[in-house]
Amino acid sequence: MSLLSIEGLGIAFGGLRAVDDVSFSIEKGEIVSVIGPNGAGKTTLFNMISGVYRPKSGRVMLDGTDVTALSPHLLARRGMSRTFQNLQIFQAMTVQENVIAGFHLKESGSLIADLLALPSSRRRARMAAQEALALLDRVGLARAASQEAASLSYGALKRLEIARALALNPKVLLLDEPAAGCNAVETEEIDHLIAEVAKSGVAILLVEHDMKMVMRISNHVVVLDHGVKIAEGDPASVGKNPKVIAAYLGKQAAEDAHADS
Numbered sequence: 001m002s003l004l005s006i007e008g009l010g011i012a013f014g015g016l017r018a019v020d021d022v023s024f025s026i027e028k029g030e031i032v033s034v035i036g037p038n039g040a041g042k043t044t045l046f047n048m049i050s051g052v053y054r055p056k057s058g059r060v061m062l063d064g065t066d067v068t069a070l071s072p073h074l075l076a077r078r079g080m081s082r083t084f085q086n087l088q089i090f091q092a093m094t095v096q097e098n099v100i101a102g103f104h105l106k107e108s109g110s111l112i113a114d115l116l117a118l119p120s121s122r123r124r125a126r127m128a129a130q131e132a133l134a135l136l137d138r139v140g141l142a143r144a145a146s147q148e149a150a151s152l153s154y155g156a157l158k159r160l161e162i163a164r165a166l167a168l169n170p171k172v173l174l175l176d177e178p179a180a181g182c183n184a185v186e187t188e189e190i191d192h193l194i195a196e197v198a199k200s201g202v203a204i205l206l207v208e209h210d211m212k213m214v215m216r217i218s219n220h221v222v223v224l225d226h227g228v229k230i231a232e233g234d235p236a237s238v239g240k241n242p243k244v245i246a247a248y249l250g251k252q253a254a255e256d257a258h259a260d261s
């Protein structure tokens with residue numbers, strides 16, 4: 001049984017089948033990337049897996065349990081957390097407070113205790129602050145803990161968002177374009193971070209346009225075109241697949257590439 005199984009997911013907008021019968025799975029500690037040309041259905045698939053859209057067909061199985069269309073916060077409690085293409089950082093809060101906000105997503109029933117500032121809630125707050133610092137250390141931001149998030153560079157903000165998603169202690173982490181807008185140095189830092197998180201046993205699903213990054217860090221690549229899965233496999237075999245080349249570059253380029261090889 002895989003940690004995360006995507007089974008025949010499909011959805012349509014009006015007459016357009018944006019994602020059609022897509023299946024694949026992810027194991028513990030594995031990095032799987034979903035790629036495809038613009039409009040292929042990557043974001044839509046991601047949104048179905050993370051509970052933002054309800055699929056018309058198929059299901060999402062997490063650790064053997066059907067979690068299809070659970071709300072994002074319930075999914076977070078079951079062990080699936082995500083980051084967003086457009087950063088969801090609270091700019092006016094400190095770096096550490098942003099991570100602490102992540103812990104609150106998985107807690108329930110603590111609001112009244114917090115409002116009354118009960119000893120239990122003060123103890124919890126102290127622990128959350130310590131755990132947040134440990135997470136910031138992991139993503140290389142411990143020294144910026146008390147700075148306002150707005151003062152961080154773009155690459156650091158991206159790592160902060162990953163730290164906040166890790167605050168939920170996920171089994172599966174979904175990353176929506178983690179390197180978008182980053183320069184080469186920032187992308188490399190995010191590469192290392194993703195590899196380290198996977199090594200700790202977290203399964204990672206990535207949607208990313210930076211093809212070099214995808215080829216560098218993925219164990220497995222799933223390729224979509226017009227909502228349909230057209231290929232999957234290790235990065236090297238997917239990179240050579242004529243169907244994939246055709247989807248990206250057009251049919252003629254694929255035939256040329258095939259003739260050259």
Ligand SMILES: Nc1ncnc2c1ncn2[C@@H]1O[C@H](COP(=O)(O)OP(=O)(O)OP(=O)(O)O)[C@@H](O)[C@H]1O
Binds near residue numbers: 016018036
């Ligand atoms: N909410 C929506 N309503 C109607 N059509 C949509 C909606 N979301 C996506 N689509 C359409 O579904 C198809 C897949 O879009 P999607 O954004 O998932 O592709 P993508 O692979 O993520 O593209 P990109 O690489 O450009 O981000 C496109 O034709 C898009 O226009």
